[in-house]
Amino acid sequence: METNVRSRGKSSVYEEVTTQILALIEADAGTYHAPWHVPVGMAAQPTNACTHAEYRGVNILGLWMQAMRRSFPSHLWASYRQWQQLGAQVRKGERGALVIFYKRIETKPSEEQDHERSTGLRYVARASRVFNAAQVNGYVPEEIPVQAPSERYLEVEAFVEALGANIGHGFAAAKYRHDTDSIEMPERSWFLASSDRPPKESYYAVLLHELTHWTGAPHRLNREFGKRFGDKTYAFEELVAELGAAFMCAAFGISTAPRADHAAYVSHWLEVLNRDPKAIFTAASKAQEAFEHLSYLATRNA
Secondary structure, X not given: OOOEEOOOOHHHHHHHHHHHHHHHHHOOOOOOOOOOOOOOOOOOOOEEOOXXXXXXXXXXXXXXXXXXXXXXXXXXXXXXXXXXXOOOEEOOOOOOEEXXXXXXXXXXXXXXXXXXXXXXXXXXXXXXXXXXHHHEEOOOOXXXXXXXXXXXXXXXXXXXXXXXXXXXXXXXXXXXXXXXXXXXXXXXXXXXXXXXXXXXXXXXXXXXXXXXXXXXXXXXXXXXXXXXXOOXXXXXXXXXXXXXXXXXXXXXXXXXXXXXXXXXXXXXXXXXXXXXXXXXXXXXXXXXXXXXXHHHHHHHHO
């Protein structure tokens, strides 16, 4: 079985993956949640079962959405050939999920070009299909000790403390303030439990959302925030923050908590995505960049 998805070029790869993600998002438009929120029990970074490498950027979003829609309990994915290397077999009729990767290509000089200027490396987008562990026979995953919630919460607390962000509590709503470079949060005790998540996880999901915004300050990653609620740049930044929070929640093994204002953003996100097939790639890349910047700061300051 061929695992590479042939395309005419980078733009068609973007369009193919974006079309798939758009279809999944549009199916949930108008409801009070974003489709990349990860329920309890599925809050894990999508990981390649063969290489043990974690998927990055837009691939995290796409694989999460596929897993949720198809009720896959596993966060492990691999190509058809990789599952064979592990002694497993993809079941007949199973459909894979698209992931994108960048292939490094070394350019060669032409006879007319200066050698030093014309040689170099470029990266070409390619797409492949991967299959979830729930789609194969003959695979027995390694047993991984389950971390107690209290241990996960201590890790998040240590992470946030090491960042040194100015975080205040007791406010009516959560927000990042550009003018004071500070984060305003409701009291921890004001967060409520739901049928499938404790209040602490709701609190951390919101705090990590605001910390993603915090990374966009001019003296950090310098992202454009938008001038007012509802404009497209504002909505795009919200998408980056949502994805950034989701990535971090997955890293810490906690679920994300939908907020009531998500529905107000969905139509704007769809407009951004429909206008530019690369938009979801850009948003996921910015979210990954924010996560890595926060990780860098926390490690440096620990």
